[in-house]
Amino acid sequence: MLTILLQVIQTVIETIEKKYRKMMQYVSYSVLKDHQLAEDAVQESLLIIDKNQHKLEDLDSARAKNYIYTVTKNEALHMAEKNFKNNVTFSDPETFNNIEGDVDVNSFCDEYGFSAGVSIALNQLSEADKDMICYRYGGGYSFREIARMMDTDEAILRKRMERARKKLRKIIKEDNERV
Known part of the structure; x- marks a missing residue:
């Protein structure tokens, strides 16, 4: 029985690796700019996903892809901070929107009934703020789930979310005043 369970677990990780490896490598390399470090980040991400x-x-769901993407990006950022000892940011802001099945900011207009202005405003937020808002209001994740994906405390995430919503309101208000 234990052998069968271990085979099932291994099969899931192998499936994830086959299906999402290229995306994981791309995301990791976008942050780390080093193939070996990017591969290390992918392997560490697979260990986290395995747990x-x-x-x-x-x-095959967008929710699974979002989770794998976020774990990989956060692991790459963590490795970059540890290896480069400076403030590293996610260098490819378009990746979030280019990955098929991810929470696409532009899909808010059609799928969730938000205006085009909200989508434009979301694109002006930092990658982390955009991720939080998209996962919460676009993907339907709970604060607890998002906190786990972003490897942070739920109370800290709630405060960050509050700040992100304030930034978003300010951007929308300023855009409306210009019109």
């Missing part, structure tokens, strides 16, 4: 397989019900 949290229970969060992945359907490997």
Whole structure:
């Protein structure tokens, strides 16, 4: 019985690796700019995902892809901070919107009934703020789930979310005043 369970777990990780490896490498390399470090980040991400397989019900869902993307990006950022000892940012802001199945900011207009102005305003936020808002209001994740994905405390995430919403309101207000 234990052997069968281990085979199932290994099969899930192999499936994730086959299906999402290129995306994970691209995201990691976008942050680290080093192929070996990017590969290390992918491997570390797979270990994290392996420990949290229970969060992945359907490997083909946008929710699973979002989770894998976020874990990989956060692991790459963590490695960059550790290896480069300076403030590293995610260098490819378009990646978030280019990954098929991810929470696309522009899809808010059609799918969630938000105006085009909200989508434009979201694109003006930092990558982390945009991720939080998209996962919460676009993907339907709970604060607890987002905090786990972003490797932070739920109370800290709630405060960050409050600040991100304030920034978003300010951007929208300024855009409306210009019109």
